[in-house]
Amino acid sequence: MTTTSPARAASLGVSASLIGWLFCVELTSGILQGYYVPLISDIVKHLDIHDADYNWFDAIQLLVSALVVPILAKLGDMHGHKRVLLVATVITAGATWWLAFAGSFTTYLIAFALQGFYVVWLPLEVALIFERGRRSDSGVSQTRRAAGLLVVALETGAIVGALLSGILFTSLGSLPATLAVPAVCVTLVFFAILFGVPESEPLPGRRLDSTGFAVLAVALLLVTGGLTLLRLNGPGSVWVWLLIALGVLAFLPFGLIELRKADPAIDLRVMARPTMWPVITTAGLLGISLLGAQAPLSTFAGTDPANGYGLGLPAFARSLLIGVYLISMIIGAVLFPLVSRWATPRWALIIASLLVGIGYLLFLPFHAQTLQVLVNMLIAGLGSGALMGALPAAAAAAAPRGQTGVATGMTNTTKTIGGSIASAVFGVVLLAGASTTVTSTAASLTGYITVWLICSLGAFAATALLFFVPKSAFADAPAEG
Structure with missing residues (x-):
């Protein structure tokens, strides 16, 4: 009969409790990401602005996210990840309440920008889990499983948020009252972190x-x-x-x-390690498809087939298509730890990247029917969901003690930068040749094919880079005292 040491048992118990509370945090993060999208037209009317002006809100939030994540992640390594997680949650809660009552373009822009502090939640959560897991001889695999569950919470929250906002606005008939709901969720999350999440143990003597x-x-x-x-x-x-x-x-x-x-601020020597730089680079390449390609996929699904391409789906059918994609990401996040156990974490990362590349490559010949697009999105979603949780967990496992937050934060920062680059480039690519289409708002088919090809090549490039990772990387190590 096997026995479990008291230290390991305590670690496993704390990790289970920790994961439960952080699951609630990521559920709320997903709600924030999905809640506002169905309300964009109503928000535009409420603020008395043009549809195109809403792009500024997304752009400024991505900018703030890219700026604050490295700093907050380092502060988490210095002063405790829970403490910084609480600070980020306070700022996010304040900004979300501000959004509920913002009545002008400028006030909404500032509030939406400050709400971007929530993007540091996942890196700090993974760092918290891994630091607790150092006390166990299965800390790395625990972190992988936990990160997968956090991605499940994130994508579930996105689905719930998208459905909930439309239902509430229809029933309440008031935009401020509808926008107050996510603010309540973030406020409750603050107390969940405060009372339910244990603090990590930062190394003393650190400087910013x-x-x-x-x-x-x-x-x-x-x-x-x-x-x-x-x-x-x-x-x-x-x-x-x-x-x-x-x-x-x-x-x-x-x-x-x-x-x-x-x-x-960022230890470049650590980032240059063979267990680290392929992971950080893969996160940036993942951002191309994960953050940059979602809007083109939605617009392609809604394009009138009179142009010779497009699915012509109404808004509700497009939301179902995106919902299926999110569910496939949830499945990928759940399967990744199992594949890592069956093969190795390195091979699981390679397979996940390969799935993303294959999924987008299939768009080139197969995009004429809804079923074809759905199958492509399912394949790409499986890989994307696996990588979302696996990459920060892999970065945490490769980082020395005292740099876990920075390492996980870098996966988020490079992903955001990759998504920003892709979003800008895709906007230009889709606009080129649009004058040849039948409907005035449609993009060109050549533009869509270029988008899919770039996403596929980026994923295949990540697959090749991951072969440079040592074969035994990200495996469980002996417990730390």
């Missing part, structure tokens, strides 16, 4: 590299700002390329500064 973070913020601000202008003004604007070029050049002094620091 303010100079490094300032240079990094400037670089990210310039690049994402240039990408935003690319999406809004097109590639003909000189400012687009000037901002992007200055942002890329700003990473050079950032690297020089970080390599001289004893406690850098």
Whole structure:
């Protein structure tokens, strides 16, 4: 008969409780991501703005997300991940309440930007789980399973949020009252974290590299700002390329500064490890399809077949299509730990990336019927769902103690940057040739094919990079005392 040491039993008990509370947090995160989409037309009318102006809200929130995640993740490593998670939740709750009563474009823009602090939740949660799991000899596999469950909560919340907002607005008839519901959810989550989540154990003697973070913020601000202008003004604007070029050049002094620091903002030597850089790069490549391709998929499904392509689905049918895609992501997140146990974590990552590439590649010959599009999305969704939870868990396993939050945060940051680049490029690609279509709002088929091809090539590139990961990477290690 096998026995379990008291330390391991305590660790397993704490992890189970921790995962339960954090499941609620990610459920709320999903609600935030899905809740506002069905209400976009009503929000536009409420604010008395044009439909195109709503793009600014998404753009500024992505910008804020890219800026704050590295800083908050490092502060979590320094002062405790729970403490920073609480701070991010307070800011998110305040911003969500502000959204409920915002009556102008400017106030809604600021509130929506500040709500972007919620993107640091998942990296901090994975860091919390992994730091607790260090006390167990199965800490890495525990983190993989837990991260998969958090992705299940996230995607379930997105489905619930999308359905709930439409139902509530129809029954309440008041936009402020409808928008107050997610604010209540975030407020309750604060108390769930406060009373239910144990704190991690940060290493003493850490310092915040303010100079490094300032240079990094400037670089990210310039690049994402240039990408935003690319999406809004097109590639003909000189400012687009000037901002992007200055942002890329700003990473050079950032690297020089970080390599001289004893406690850098981001330890580039750690990021260059063979267990780390393929994972971080894969996260960026995943952002291309995960964040950049969802809007093109939705518009293609709604395009009138009179153009010679498109499915012509009404809004409700499109929402069902997206719902099936989200369910496939949930299945992928659940299956990843099982595949990791059957093969290895490295091979599970490779298979997941390969599925994303195959799913989008199938769009090239098979896109004429709804069933074909559905099958393609199911295949890509399985891989995307697996990678969403697996990548931060893999980064946590590859990071030395004291840098878990930064490592998991980097997967989120690169994913956001990849999605921002893809979103801007896809907007330009879809606009090119649109004048040849029958309906005035439709994009060109060549543009859609280009989008799918870029998503597929990005996933296949990630598959190739993951072969550079050592074969025994991300396996369980002996417990730490």
